[in-house]
Amino acid sequence: xxxxxxxxxxxxxxxxxxxxxxxxxxxxxxxxxxxxxxxxxxxxxxxxxxxxxxxxxxxxxxxxxxxxxxxxxxxxxxxxxxxxxxxxxxxxxxxxxxxxxxxxxxxxxxxxxxxxxxxxxxxxxxxxxxxxxxxxxxxxxxxxxxxxxxxxxxxxxxxxxxxxxxxxxxxxxxxxxxxxxxxxxxxxxxxxxxxxxxxxxxxxxxxxxxxxxxxxxxxxxxxxxxxxxxxxxxxxxxxxxxxxxxxxxxxxxxxxxxxxxxxxxxxxxxxxxxxxxxxxxxxxxxxxxxxxxxxxxxxxxxxxxxxxxxxxxxxxxxxxxxxxxxxxxxxxxxxxxxxxxxxxxxxxxxxxxxxxxxxxxxxxxxxxxxxxxxxxxx
Numbered sequence: 001x002x003x004x005x006x007x008x009x010x011x012x013x014x015x016x017x018x019x020x021x022x023x024x025x026x027x028x029x030x031x032x033x034x035x036x037x038x039x040x041x042x043x044x045x046x047x048x049x050x051x052x053x054x055x056x057x058x059x060x061x062x063x064x065x066x067x068x069x070x071x072x073x074x075x076x077x078x079x080x081x082x083x084x085x086x087x088x089x090x091x092x093x094x095x096x097x098x099x100x101x102x103x104x105x106x107x108x109x110x111x112x113x114x115x116x117x118x119x120x121x122x123x124x125x126x127x128x129x130x131x132x133x134x135x136x137x138x139x140x141x142x143x144x145x146x147x148x149x150x151x152x153x154x155x156x157x158x159x160x161x162x163x164x165x166x167x168x169x170x171x172x173x174x175x176x177x178x179x180x181x182x183x184x185x186x187x188x189x190x191x192x193x194x195x196x197x198x199x200x201x202x203x204x205x206x207x208x209x210x211x212x213x214x215x216x217x218x219x220x221x222x223x224x225x226x227x228x229x230x231x232x233x234x235x236x237x238x239x240x241x242x243x244x245x246x247x248x249x250x251x252x253x254x255x256x257x258x259x260x261x262x263x264x265x266x267x268x269x270x271x272x273x274x275x276x277x278x279x280x281x282x283x284x285x286x287x288x289x290x291x292x293x294x295x296x297x298x299x300x301x302x303x304x305x306x307x308x309x310x311x312x313x314x315x316x317x318x319x320x321x322x323x324x325x326x327x328x329x330x331x332x333x334x335x336x337x338x339x340x341x342x343x344x345x346x347x348x349x350x351x352x353x354x355x356x357x358x359x360x361x362x363x364x365x366x367x368x369x370x371x372x373x374x375x376x377x378x
Contacts, residue, residue: 014369036257038050091122091165092164121350127356131184134157134184145188175340180321184316246273246333270342292322325343
């Protein structure tokens, strides 16, 4: 017993305790919110099983994060030949046996697990595999990153998952992949002339994207933001009721277990911020934003403490994944961005999302614990 206690104490001394507190605290808050949604009985498909799945995913995620934190991140990155084919293989499998959800039938991003009534979203785990592999690639060509040949290969590396997930029908996750790629490439030392060149190409190519690539349905998701009352019961339906819910919470909210909650589609998942706003008001929303901001800043601080360039890139990749998801999710909930189906890290319901978030946290802990200052703290 004493030996076990010493092992636990040694781990606490070496690990990033504040990162654990922030992530587990957000997960605990998520479970409380889901209990409130279940108690309100406004969402027919959300019951105690939803809370149990979220707690199970959190427990499994914490265990995986702990295990990953004990593995050298150099080893994790070098194993890209194993995890990259597995991750891409699972995503490709969705093109044959993929399933959609009741709200997103056209998006066949989930695979049903045999023998249990559960599904996984392989794209969530591909994000983590991509971060490790791309960080390893950047580390290999660090000194030559601005040479055209190497930059082209890096762009191809980043474009493959973006295009694959777009073809799958999950444009929201494809956008997160693009954000991860851009953030890691920029942080690696990309010359500003390439950045301005990319912006120029994006501006020039936007008309082509609008008229040749986007469907009428996708265009309407953008157009409705400028005239929301034109179709409050159609494409703007979710955002319309989400804004009403957030506004009805006023300053302090109605309470998590209030009997006066509105029905908002996907309020337990993509629109969890609507329930926070209604339950805890403006104060609650701001508190959540502050905690998320502290978490993101903590990850950036850890990137600065990393012992080498590879560790820095892994931290930047996880930071970009979390922050992009948060910005897109909150932006669509308050009608600043179109609805594209992105979860809020650690808070939204979703076993794959929660597990992937904790795996990303495991990467950060691995980097943190291999800093010489922490490695010999015992």
